[in-house]
Amino acid sequence: MADATLQHDAVGHGLPGAYEAPLFGAYSKKVGMWLFLASDSLTFGALLFAFCYVRIYTAWPTPFHVQSIINSTIMTGCLLSSSLTMVMAVFAAQRSDRTWTRYWLLATMAFGTAFIVLHGMEWSKLIGEGLTLPLFPKPAHAAVGEMVDISKNTPQFPATFFGLTAMHMLHVTIGVIYLGVIAFRKWFLPVLGVLWIVGYLLIPSDNVFHWGIHALGLGLIVAAVILFLKPKDYDAQDVEVSGLYWHFVDLVWMFIFPLVYLLSTKIT
Amino acid sequence: MATPATVHAHAPQGFIRKYIFSLDHKVIGIQYFFLALTAVFVGMFLSLLMRIHMIWPAAVLPLVGEIKPETYLSLLTMHGTIMVFFVLTTAPQGGFGNYFLPIQIGAPDMAFPVLNMLSFWTTFVGFIVILAAFFVTGGAPLHGWTGYPPLSALSSAGPGEQLGADLWITSIAIFCVASLMGALNFITTTLDLRAKGMTMMRMPLTVWSWFITAILGLLAFGVLLSAGILLLMDRNLGTSFYVPLVVVNGVVMGHKGGSPLLWQHLFWFFGHPEVYIAILPGMGVASQILSTFSRKPIFGYRAMVYAMLSIGFFGFMVWGHHMFMSGMSPYSAFAFSLLTMCIGVPSAIKTFNWLGTMYKGRLRFHTPMLYAIGFVSLFVSGGLSGPFLAQPILDIQLHDTYFVVGHFHLIMGVAAIFGIFAATYFWFPKMFGRMMNETWGRVHFFITLAGTYAIFMPMHYLGMAGQTRRYSQFTEVAYQQKLLPLQTFMTYAAIITIAAQFIFVINLFWSMFKGPKASDNPWECTTLEWTTATPPPHDNFGGVTPVVNHGPYEYGVPGAAKDYVMQTDPPTGSAH
Numbered sequence: 001m002a003d004a005t006l007q008h009d010a011v012g013h014g015l016p017g018a019y020e021a022p023l024f025g026a027y028s029k030k031v032g033m034w035l036f037l038a039s040d041s042l043t044f045g046a047l048l049f050a051f052c053y054v055r056i057y058t059a060w061p062t063p064f065h066v067q068s069i070i071n072s073t074i075m076t077g078c079l080l081s082s083s084l085t086m087v088m089a090v091f092a093a094q095r096s097d098r099t100w101t102r103y104w105l106l107a108t109m110a111f112g113t114a115f116i117v118l119h120g121m122e123w124s125k126l127i128g129e130g131l132t133l134p135l136f137p138k139p140a141h142a143a144v145g146e147m148v149d150i151s152k153n154t155p156q157f158p159a160t161f162f163g164l165t166a167m168h169m170l171h172v173t174i175g176v177i178y179l180g181v182i183a184f185r186k187w188f189l190p191v192l193g194v195l196w197i198v199g200y201l202l203i204p205s206d207n208v209f210h211w212g213i214h215a216l217g218l219g220l221i222v223a224a225v226i227l228f229l230k231p232k233d234y235d236a237q238d239v240e241v242s243g244l245y246w247h248f249v250d251l252v253w254m255f256i257f258p259l260v261y262l263l264s265t266k267i268t
Numbered sequence: 269m270a271t272p273a274t275v276h277a278h279a280p281q282g283f284i285r286k287y288i289f290s291l292d293h294k295v296i297g298i299q300y301f302f303l304a305l306t307a308v309f310v311g312m313f314l315s316l317l318m319r320i321h322m323i324w325p326a327a328v329l330p331l332v333g334e335i336k337p338e339t340y341l342s343l344l345t346m347h348g349t350i351m352v353f354f355v356l357t358t359a360p361q362g363g364f365g366n367y368f369l370p371i372q373i374g375a376p377d378m379a380f381p382v383l384n385m386l387s388f389w390t391t392f393v394g395f396i397v398i399l400a401a402f403f404v405t406g407g408a409p410l411h412g413w414t415g416y417p418p419l420s421a422l423s424s425a426g427p428g429e430q431l432g433a434d435l436w437i438t439s440i441a442i443f444c445v446a447s448l449m450g451a452l453n454f455i456t457t458t459l460d461l462r463a464k465g466m467t468m469m470r471m472p473l474t475v476w477s478w479f480i481t482a483i484l485g486l487l488a489f490g491v492l493l494s495a496g497i498l499l500l501m502d503r504n505l506g507t508s509f510y511v512p513l514v515v516v517n518g519v520v521m522g523h524k525g526g527s528p529l530l531w532q533h534l535f536w537f538f539g540h541p542e543v544y545i546a547i548l549p550g551m552g553v554a555s556q557i558l559s560t561f562s563r564k565p566i567f568g569y570r571a572m573v574y575a576m577l578s579i580g581f582f583g584f585m586v587w588g589h590h591m592f593m594s595g596m597s598p599y600s601a602f603a604f605s606l607l608t609m610c611i612g613v614p615s616a617i618k619t620f621n622w623l624g625t626m627y628k629g630r631l632r633f634h635t636p637m638l639y640a641i642g643f644v645s646l647f648v649s650g651g652l653s654g655p656f657l658a659q660p661i662l663d664i665q666l667h668d669t670y671f672v673v674g675h676f677h678l679i680m681g682v683a684a685i686f687g688i689f690a691a692t693y694f695w696f697p698k699m700f701g702r703m704m705n706e707t708w709g710r711v712h713f714f715i716t717l718a719g720t721y722a723i724f725m726p727m728h729y730l731g732m733a734g735q736t737r738r739y740s741q742f743t744e745v746a747y748q749q750k751l752l753p754l755q756t757f758m759t760y761a762a763i764i765t766i767a768a769q770f771i772f773v774i775n776l777f778w779s780m781f782k783g784p785k786a787s788d789n790p791w792e793c794t795t796l797e798w799t800t801a802t803p804p805p806h807d808n809f810g811g812v813t814p815v816v817n818h819g820p821y822e823y824g825v826p827g828a829a830k831d832y833v834m835q836t837d838p839p840t841g842s843a844h
Contacts, residue, residue, distance in 0.1 A: 018813055019375075020462040028379040028460045035452045039490040046494035046534055050509060053530050134506030134522055156525055159507035163498065229382060 033241045037248045040171075044252050047164055051259065054156040061150045061157055062264045063131075068122065072261045075118045079172075079250045082111030086246045093239035101239060105183035108246065112176040119169055120209055123162075127208065131158050137206070157264075164256055170215060171249045175242075177219035182234050182242050186227050192220040289389075291381035292806060296388050297367030298699065303392060304359035304688075305773075307350050310399070314347040316766055319759040323752075325741040340740035341410030342428045346401070348413030349436065352542065353443050354395050356684045360549030361485070362391065362450060364691045365478040367699060369454060371797040372475050374463025374814045376807040379456040383449050390446035398439035406430040412738065414535060417510035417528045421502040424516050434503060437496050444493040447485050454482035463796070465816030469573070470835070472795045472820040473566065476573050477552025480580045481545050487584065488541040495534035502526070529594055536587035543680050544583045547647075548576060550687020551618060554640045554647075557690055558622055560793045561637035562629030563831055565821040567621040575614035575621075582611045592663045601660040608658040615651055619644065634791070635709030639690035642717050643683055649721075650679025653728065668738070671731025674724045682720045689716075689772070696779065697786030701803045704779040712771045719765030726754045792832055795820050799836050 024031065089104035128139055130148035134155055138148070150157050180188040199213035280286050290296060320327060321335040321343075328334050335343070366384065370377055378384045401408045409428040411420035415436070423430045458479045462471070471479075498509045502523070510531045511523035559566040566572060588596060588604035596604075622644050631637065653675040656662050666672060696704050735742070735751055742748040742755060789798040796816070800809050814836045822833040828840070 018464040018815070019460075020464060020466055022460040023468065024459060026460075028456050031456045031459055032380060032383075032452055035455055035486055036448070039448050039452070039486045042487055042490035043494045046491040046537075047498075050494070050498055050530055050534065053527065053533075054509065054525070057527060058525055133501075134508075136505070154525070155506075155508045155523070159501065159505075159509060163501060163507070167497075 027237060029237055029241050030244070033244045037244065040248070041252075044167070044255075047167060048255060048259065051160045051164060054160060058154060058156050060264070061154055062266050063146055063150055063157075064261055064265045068126075069261060069265055071118060071122050072257060075115050075122075076253065076257050078111045078115040078118070079253050082108045082115070083247055083250045085111065086243045090236075090240050090243045093236040096236070102183050105179050105239070109176050109179050109183070112172055112179070112246075116169060116172055116176070119165065123165075123209075124207070126161075131161070133158055133162060136208070161260060164260055166212075168249070168252055168256055171252065173215050174219065175246050175249050177216070177223060178242055178245065181223045181226065182238055185233070189220060189224055189227070192216055192223065196220060289385060291377070291385055293366050293370050293378045293381070293384055294699075294804060294808075296384050297363050297365075299388050300358055300362035300366055300391070301364070303388075303395060304355050304363055307354035307358065307395060308685075311347050311351040311355060312766055312769065314343045314350070316762065318343050318347065319762045322741055323743075323756050323759045325743055337740040338410055338427050339407070341412075341426075341738070342402075342408035342432075344738060345410055345412050345428070345436070346398070346408050349398065349440070351681065352413055352546070353440065354391075354398070356546035356680065357443075357447065357485075357542070358391060359688045360553070360684065360691065361454075361478060361481055361545065362388070364474075364553070364688075364695065365454060365481070365549060366450075368695065368797055369475055369478050370457060370461065371800065371804060371808050372472050372795050373458065373461060373466050374796050374809070374816065375457060375461035376809070376813075378453050379461055380453050383453050387446050387449035387453065390442055390449065394439045394442035394446060397435055397442060401428075401432040401435040401439070404431040404435065406432055409433040409436045414539065415499070415531075416535075417499065417502065417526075417531050418512070418514050418521075418523075420531075421499060421511045421523075422514070422516060422521060423503060424519070424521075434500070437500050437503070441493055441496040441500075444489040444496065447489045448493075451482040451485035451489070454478055455486065458482075463814050463816055466796075466835075469570070470816060470819050472552075473555040473569070473572055473576075474549070474552035474795075476576060477548045477550075477555075480576050481548045484541040484545050484548070484580050484583060488538040488545070491534055492538035495531060495538070498534075499531065529591070532591050532594060533587070536590045537584070539590065540587045541580075541583045543676075544579055546680050546684045547687070548579070550643055550684045550690075551576065551647075553687050553691045553694070554622060554643045555625075556793075556795070557636045557640035557694055558625045558644075559821040559823065560791055561632045561634060561640070562626045563632070563823045564625055564629040565819075565823055567624030567627075568617070569819070569821065571617055572621055575617045578614045579611060582607060582614075586611065589658055589663075592660045593667045598660070605658050605660055609655055612651075612655055615647075619648055619651075634693075635704070635706055635713060636690050636694035636791070638710065638713045639686050639693060642713065643686040643690060645717070646678055646683040646686055646720070649725075650675060650677075650683055654679070666731055668736055669731035670727040670735050670737055673737050674727030674731060677724045677727070678720075682724065686716075689713075692776070694791070695797075696776075697790050698797055698802055698804070700780050700783075701786055702779050702781075702783035703786050703790065704783060705775050708771055708775045712768060712775065715768035715771075716765060719761055719768060722761035723758050723765060726758055730754060792830075794818070794822055794832050794834050796835055799834055 022028075022031070026034070085104050085107040089101050089108060092100040092104055126147060128141075130138055130145050131151055132138055134151070138151075177188075177192065180191070184191075196213060196216040199216060200210070203210045203213060280290070286292075287295060290299075317329070317332060317335060318340060320329065321340050326334065366378070406427045406429070409415075409420065409432045410426050411429065411433065419425050419429065420433055420437075423433065458471075458475065462468075498507075501507045502510050506522055508523040508526035510528055511521065511526040512528070513524045514521050555566055555572060586604055586608045588600060589608045592601050592604075626641075653671065657666060657672065657675060693704055693709055696702075730751055733751060735748060742752055786802050788800070788802050791798070796814055797804070799814060816835050817839040818833050818835045818837060820835060822828075822835075824831050825833050825840075833840070
């Protein structure tokens with residue numbers, strides 16, 4: 001018991017006094033993140049269940065051309081590479097190498113941002129071809145076409161596509177902000193602010209991302225509150241916990257990519 | 269997030285940091301308690317309006333005027349939602365769980381104090397949002413607490429289905445997020461912050477029940493969140509997850525190809541565990557109180573733990589029994605029916621152990637004990653109708669009748685409320701430092717027990733006679749008029765029972781300021797919250813961490829000096 005207590009203090013939660021060894025041997029923040037991920041996996045699980053449910057009961061279209069698949073494969077590559085750089089960041093943090101922790105986190109954020117940008121371009125292209133949700137205005141130039149027919153005849157297709165990928169993209173965006181705060185602390189806030197304003201001004205108002213950009217603004221506020229409440233520096237545990245989140249977001253994509261993209265490929 | 273170490277260095281002094289945005293789990297627990305108290309009175313007022321409308325549909329009431337049939341549907345929707353989410357989920361888990369889980373395991377606070385505070389204020393926002401639904405154009409939604417589409421997904425489907433329904437879904441989504449934060453905190457605290465010697469099998473059964481409830485909440489609310497997001501998309505973005513091709517008032521809606529059954533699957537995957545989220549903390553409190561006031565160890569501690577775990581486990585596999593009438597395959601119905609009846613086994617184990625705990629004990633009939641016995645009584649009488657409804661064949665007859673209403677009000681509603689009452693009378697001295705009035709507590713108990721049986725027992729007969737639920741009035745239909753006397757009797761019983769609740773509230777607030785001072789351990793109970801001062805200091809144990817040497821329920825130990833051994837007492841050779 002004495003050993004267990006000692007070990008617990010070594011990984012401790014900052015509270016004075018002696019405690020029983022944690023049941024699964026993990027410090028509180030790590031347990032908390034694992035529990036959040038368990039719950040979030042059920043949230044995504046329910047969305048994927050809904051996707052499979054409507055897909056089984058509907059004549060499902062397979063509109064994705066090879067360009068879409070190449071694009072989403074590159075996106076997948078970005079996320080997989082980002083998982084690798086995230087592992088490197090955790091290793092660097094564990095040997096207290098602050099410089100390289102930052103570099104690897106920056107690399108992870110870069111891959112994440114590349115994923116978001118590529119995903120955004122993909123969305124814009126599909127919306128331009130006429131794949132939209134029923135109540136969204138159709139682009140004027142996309143009067144006819146395969147995507148327009150799909151939106152009309154199988155409204156479940158755009159609904160599940162945009163629903164699942166938007167939920168995932170939201171998670172990636174939160175992840176990039178999360179890593180940015182871990183890596184750069186309050187220096188990251190001006191970057192977020194500038195991105196928010198630039199994004200709002202540059203993205204035309206008829207584009208769906210015009211409103212999506214407010215995720216950055218919200219992230220800015222949340223990050224500022226967190227930094228206000230926790231003025232001390234982040235340690236290796238924080239990096240490891242953020243890594244758990246990041247790997248989970250990648251893992252979710254590994255379900256969405258085959259289900260949403262690969263199974264809806266046009267086979268010629 | 270401030271680290272717990274800095275939080276506990278000194279208690280915050282300013283009013284706002286001390287009582288409003290407090291990080292102290294005890295203050296947050298009391299905040300949850302009063303939120304639930306407010307919510308329960310709102311919900312109770314709505315149920316009173318419903319009962320009056322059923323019997324005197326033309327009555328013009330002060331303040332609310334005449335109740336229209338569609339208003340009746342709004343009332344039942346809001347009654348169900350407020351009671352289930354903001355009372356039965358909030359009070360036992362958020363209130364008492366928050367206050368006593370850390371103390372009972374010997375921790376100075378929750379693992380994540382800031383998250384704890386956010387969880388309460390998010391719940392508070394959710395409550396404000398759902399109350400706002402009363403005041404928007406069209407009024408509150410009328411789709412019931414289960415929110416079945418297409419009714420809940422189409423804003424033209426009824427008067428309350430405009431902005432009110434959006435607010436209803438938003439409130440539930442907010443509540444999901446709040447519950448996730450709370451559940452995560454509870455589980456982490458239980459796993460990581462147990463004082464030295466507090467092994468899992470030495471935790472009080474209350475801690476076990478909050479812990480298992482938190483696991484259920486963690487897994488169930490995530491699914492409801494997804495379901496709610498999809499419903500919001502259906503309502504506001506025109507998608508068709510839940511809505512098939514449907515015609516409302518001769519107008520073809522723009523939806524096609526969706527399935528209302530998808531909502532039912534997602535909702536009940538959450539909805540059935542939610543029943544256990546409401547009742548499990550009551551089971552824990554009943555175990556604690558029955559053992560304490562019988563002066564005997566709890567009968568079959570491990571069996572109690574495993575029974576709660578298996579109830580939680582089976583709770584996730586039985587959601588289909590709410591959907592027997594949805595055209596489900598008889599084979600699936602058979603599987604769901606069998607699994608549902610499996611839950612009867614651990615429930616019976618628990619009941620048997622409660623009775624075994626009381627058997628040949630030296631019973632002390634204080635108010636908490638009366639409520640704990642009342643809990644067991646209601647749990648049995650509400651539970652016995654469960655196996656009836658679990659049979660698909662019988663469910664065809666009983667589905668959507670008053671039989672179901674009687675069943676879930678007895679077991680999920682009133683039994684859980686009795687758990688809350690028992691916990692209030694039991695822990696009030698520790699929370700507020702004064703004793704509640706015993707005499708008025710007993711009066712409150714006997715009126716409430718008799719009153720709730722008088723309200724909900726007749727519902728079983730009405731249901732078997734074929735009276736359907738959710739009908740706004742029974743006075744105009746000839747074949748239902750024969751059942752009207754029973755409904756009238758229930759309304760009178762409801763008025764008396766609701767009036768009796770003011771005894772409780774007056775007792776609560778009067779005792780808070782005028783009650784006799786409580787000692788540190790007025791009930792001679794063994795668990796850790798009774799070892800510390802009354803009310804507990806900011807870090808619960810005044811700078812020391814307790815060391816636990818005993819199990820939670822060592823009453824009547826042979827050879828001991830007193831008839832109980834505190835968990836922190838030094839180890840004895842003879843004690844187990």
